[in-house]
Amino acid sequence: MAKKVIIAQGLSLAYEKNEMIINSADFSVENGDFVFITGASGSGKSTLLKAIYGALKPASGSLVVGGVELNGVSRSKLNLLRRHLGIVFQDYKLIKEWTIEKNISLPLIINGYEKNLIDQQIEKLLKHVRLQHQIGKYPLELSGGEQQRVAMARALSHNPIMVLADEPTGNLDDYSAQLIWNLLEGANEQLKTTVLVVTHRIPQTLSVDYKHFHIEHGEIHAVN
Numbered sequence: 001m002a003k004k005v006i007i008a009q010g011l012s013l014a015y016e017k018n019e020m021i022i023n024s025a026d027f028s029v030e031n032g033d034f035v036f037i038t039g040a041s042g043s044g045k046s047t048l049l050k051a052i053y054g055a056l057k058p059a060s061g062s063l064v065v066g067g068v069e070l071n072g073v074s075r076s077k078l079n080l081l082r083r084h085l086g087i088v089f090q091d092y093k094l095i096k097e098w099t100i101e102k103n104i105s106l107p108l109i110i111n112g113y114e115k116n117l118i119d120q121q122i123e124k125l126l127k128h129v130r131l132q133h134q135i136g137k138y139p140l141e142l143s144g145g146e147q148q149r150v151a152m153a154r155a156l157s158h159n160p161i162m163v164l165a166d167e168p169t170g171n172l173d174d175y176s177a178q179l180i181w182n183l184l185e186g187a188n189e190q191l192k193t194t195v196l197v198v199t200h201r202i203p204q205t206l207s208v209d210y211k212h213f214h215i216e217h218g219e220i221h222a223v224n
Helices: 045-052 075-082 100-110 115-128 144-156 174-191
Strands: 004-016 019-030 034-039 060-065 085-088 162-166 194-198 211-216 219-223
Touching: 004 045, 019 045, 019 060, 019 194, 019 211, 019 219, 034 045, 034 174, 045 060, 045 162, 045 194, 085 144, 100 115, 100 144, 115 144, 144 162, 144 174, 162 174, 174 194
Parallel strands: 034 194, 034 211, 085 162, 162 194
Antiparallel strands: 004 019, 004 060, 211 219
């Protein structure tokens, strides 16, 4: 991927044609950046994240992610791009009929990993998220914090170029929240994974250098 993994120029986003949520935004994210996106509820934070992984088409302007222009992108090219992304949703989006191991393995299966490599990666990730004692369990048998840790393990399982996380610690206990931040920080520092996090509050415990974009009245501002 290019040095700049996200380039937005004159980017406007909307669900309804005449009601812009993001207005003519210009910003970029470089490979290996750790980025926080903040703003009031309803300001467009999650909307921006949706656009970055191709779930919302730009109303106008240009949005290039991983060298792919998302305005008018084909389904096949978008699917190829998503293979390089790890996404952590606010509501986890785990498959309740699958064990936690199978949920974590989904990106690995999509990317064609061999079974022995999948098994090794799952074992390693379950240790990282402190859930090896829950092997064989299903998502609904876990607490919310544990489900989010499974979702984080799934997002990191295939060593993505970029992780997008929507309020990843919003409803978690302190223990689970700290585990999530440790995982994101470790991926960024050790694997040079680009990390974008939508959050209401930037944690004070992080040691990693980060960039900060704030959304207000449809405008995206870089915060020093």
